[in-house]
Amino acid sequence: MEISNIFFLKSKLFFLFLFVFLNTYGQVERYDLDLFLKKADSLCLINKRESFCKAIDFYKNKNYDSCYAYSNKALLENFGENESDILNYVQGTSAIRKRLYKKALSSFLSISENNEIKTLKLQKLGRVFLSLKNYDKAIFYYEKWSKKSSVTTLRLRKASYHNLGVCYMHTKKYDKAKEFFTKRLSLIEDRDTTGLITAKMELANVYYNQYLDDEAIPLFREAYLLSKDFSDIELKQNSSKNMAVVERNRKNYKESVGYYIEYGKWKDSIWNRDKIWELTERDKKLSLAQKQQEIAVQDEKLKRQKIQRDGLIIGSSGLLIFIGFLGLFYRKLKKKNKLITEQKEDLNVANKTKDYLFSVVSHDLRSPINTIRYQHEELKTHIDNKDLVAIKEATNAAIAVTNSTSHLLNNVLHWSLEQSNQLIFDQKEYALRPMVQHVLHDYTILVEAKSIRIESDLKNALVKADKESLKIVLRNLLDNAVKYMNGAGEIKVTTGVKSETEAFISIEDTGVGIPKDRLVKINALKDLSIDKIDRSEGVGLGLILCQTLIKKNNGTLTFDSEVGKGTKITILLPSIPV
Numbered sequence: 001m002e003i004s005n006i007f008f009l010k011s012k013l014f015f016l017f018l019f020v021f022l023n024t025y026g027q028v029e030r031y032d033l034d035l036f037l038k039k040a041d042s043l044c045l046i047n048k049r050e051s052f053c054k055a056i057d058f059y060k061n062k063n064y065d066s067c068y069a070y071s072n073k074a075l076l077e078n079f080g081e082n083e084s085d086i087l088n089y090v091q092g093t094s095a096i097r098k099r100l101y102k103k104a105l106s107s108f109l110s111i112s113e114n115n116e117i118k119t120l121k122l123q124k125l126g127r128v129f130l131s132l133k134n135y136d137k138a139i140f141y142y143e144k145w146s147k148k149s150s151v152t153t154l155r156l157r158k159a160s161y162h163n164l165g166v167c168y169m170h171t172k173k174y175d176k177a178k179e180f181f182t183k184r185l186s187l188i189e190d191r192d193t194t195g196l197i198t199a200k201m202e203l204a205n206v207y208y209n210q211y212l213d214d215e216a217i218p219l220f221r222e223a224y225l226l227s228k229d230f231s232d233i234e235l236k237q238n239s240s241k242n243m244a245v246v247e248r249n250r251k252n253y254k255e256s257v258g259y260y261i262e263y264g265k266w267k268d269s270i271w272n273r274d275k276i277w278e279l280t281e282r283d284k285k286l287s288l289a290q291k292q293q294e295i296a297v298q299d300e301k302l303k304r305q306k307i308q309r310d311g312l313i314i315g316s317s318g319l320l321i322f323i324g325f326l327g328l329f330y331r332k333l334k335k336k337n338k339l340i341t342e343q344k345e346d347l348n349v350a351n352k353t354k355d356y357l358f359s360v361v362s363h364d365l366r367s368p369i370n371t372i373r374y375q376h377e378e379l380k381t382h383i384d385n386k387d388l389v390a391i392k393e394a395t396n397a398a399i400a401v402t403n404s405t406s407h408l409l410n411n412v413l414h415w416s417l418e419q420s421n422q423l424i425f426d427q428k429e430y431a432l433r434p435m436v437q438h439v440l441h442d443y444t445i446l447v448e449a450k451s452i453r454i455e456s457d458l459k460n461a462l463v464k465a466d467k468e469s470l471k472i473v474l475r476n477l478l479d480n481a482v483k484y485m486n487g488a489g490e491i492k493v494t495t496g497v498k499s500e501t502e503a504f505i506s507i508e509d510t511g512v513g514i515p516k517d518r519l520v521k522i523n524a525l526k527d528l529s530i531d532k533i534d535r536s537e538g539v540g541l542g543l544i545l546c547q548t549l550i551k552k553n554n555g556t557l558t559f560d561s562e563v564g565k566g567t568k569i570t571i572l573l574p575s576i577p578v
Helices: 003-030 030-047 050-060 064-074 081-096 101-109 118-131 135-148 154-170 174-186 192-209 215-230 233-249 251-385 388-419 432-441 444-449 466-485 518-527 530-534 542-554
Strands: 427-431 454-456 464-468 488-497 501-510 556-562 564-578
Touching: 003 251, 030 081, 030 135, 050 081, 050 501, 064 081, 081 101, 081 118, 081 432, 081 464, 101 118, 101 564, 118 135, 118 154, 135 154, 154 192, 154 464, 174 192, 192 215, 215 233, 233 251, 427 454, 427 466, 432 454, 432 466, 432 501, 444 454, 464 466, 466 501, 466 542, 466 564, 518 542, 518 556, 542 556
Parallel strands: 454 488
Antiparallel strands: 427 464, 464 564, 488 501, 501 564, 556 564
């Protein structure tokens, strides 16, 4: 085993022992501490000195900063031996909490030898010398404490053996450390999981520091396995770190890394827990201070109100009645104004919708109707001339114009229903692939007749959408792709999952493309309103309807195009994890 690895382990060992020591300590001093507090309360009732009583109160409430300050102040006053001993004790204890160990040592050494709190003094001196790393003196006071203490409970004996073992461990007297740790382990009951884990780690560290790996490693492993089924996070952290160091020293680097990862996880858990506790405590203090301030302000306000209340009560009552009637009148007036405003806004929307529809009908329908009339006149001429080829061509052209006009009328109908909230909209979970396949099937004959090839790569995805409105969008986009295809070409339709929260439909064609200025207007239609529609010059109703329906499905519709190369349209919709 490498020397540097041993030093690393010893550094970790000290932290573990000191942690257990500090937590064990508060339990074992309870009996003598109760006697001490009774005596302190009795002296407070007798002398009734404010500084003395406040120092004791802050100590009992664990407010050690204030206790330290008030005990300092009280010790400057003229007190008897009993009061001075108690003040020195609470000051020393507060100094330990503030990590002022030399000050704590001075306070405890100032306590008289004949005082009733001598056992508490010995306890604290042992603790201070251990914190100051003066282990020989710590051993001396702990042994004196064990002999002097009036309590001989099992809990006290376990703590005494533990503290002495810690000190002997630090002085490298491993046989003595092993003796006391073994005694402690023999007193621990099977159901005391915390005691078993710490005792096994203590003994394991004793053996490990003596290079007795065969004895140490099984104990480390037992402690680790016990901690896995136990709720104490600190013990989980320490036991996993022990195993990481052990396996590293054995050159089992893979296992060591695994234990280090586990150690890091428990360390993060402790940090998060402590941080949450710290923030909670801070919030509690801020809330308490705010509440106290509010109470003080309220008290002052009540005092002023009490002075004025008698003279103003009649006038205030009359004023309240007047304000009540005024408020009632104002509420009714406001309600009427709100209703008028809403009706006016609805009327404006209806008028703008009507104007827009009239513009569509007058502009977009006039051209195909004129075309159909012209074609019918041509058809009549071809019939008179019995030109069957020309008749067929004119008929096909008329059918195409009729289909386009029918498509436009459908868009007008759907958009009108949507604007008046009459379009049935039912969002449910649907699979994209069968829905898109159904729409593509309707275009098979049409695209074959125009020498257009449709390719599809449909990966399944679950989306939450209204199926019928989504079909309307797909038909509009496919109609545009076919309409603006320059002769033969290709349309590629793709579906799939973009992320955990989004699915996509992509329609890519090799048509004529969209000019850049018009493309900007189309992509600017994501925030739709009647005002926006009025400004969307050069954009057809079909695309406006598509943007409206996709937005209503909580999705987005974007266009990417280059003139002469084609257009790519992407629809993003909320997806449902499969």
